[in-house]
Amino acid sequence: MDRISILSELKKVLAPYTENKEQLDGINENTDLIKDLKINSANLVDIIIDAESQYNIEIDFDAAEKMYNVGNCIDVISEKLNKTA
């Protein structure tokens, strides 16, 4: 799965946790989940769990802590997908 496809799927994962749907439509790799999408920090673990389910991967402590912006989320998901391929 390439980065554009992962980004497209990631929007679905993030959608339930942000009120700003317009901002979500325009996200890029620099978009910060909390500062830009105004996602409550209490939902960060939800996003990790949902991403695990969406991509059928497991995200550990060390990888999870990197998932504060969209680019890093794609890095982590891409790396995990490659390992399971």
Place this chain on the structure above:
Amino acid sequence: MKSAGNDIVALNAIDIQRTVSPAFYSKFIIPEELELYGQPQFAPVPFQNFVWLLWSVKESAYKYLQRHQADLIFSPAKFIIQNVTVPKEKIIAQTTVWESDTVDEQFYTGEVTFGTHQLYFRSKCTPQFIASVVNDEPGFDGVYWGVSAIEQPDHENQSKQVRGFLLTKLISVLSADDLYIGKSPSGYPIIIHGEKQSGVLVSLAHHDRFVAYSFFKA
């Protein structure tokens, strides 16, 4: 190293089924912390509240340290909570300036470490919310901490209400009315007094229909 760090979790907004799933809480609670739940002070506490109590302490500690280390990444599993106790309520009231109108409540105190940093926390658990505040010494002298309910839980209103709540308190405590809340380059709130940044360090938190602040004033 004075700073400010707080957090709040609205219990009506959590997903209980998900919270009690090991797949969820194991993302940020290590096995040693999980053992705390077997201790007597947590006997009356639903497991989901225990999980969110630990989250709120870890996030408060992160905010506290991030004021001095702007590039710090929130790694909740690396903030380790220990020595959690239930204090007598009088101790809290004497040393922490607390502002809230709830009555059905339980306080917890304890320690939280991150690497070589040793911090202390106070948390208040009610049927509606769990709120935590962190300090670098266990006395909490000069730490102001408040929680308030709001009507509308959208982000814009949360942001507006929490800033108004904090400013009202700051104007009273500092006896100054030319205060406003700005934002540091790293994104945390700062207080501007006149045209200069105030030395008062603040922290803001909101979740669903609750907002909370903390700040330190010597």
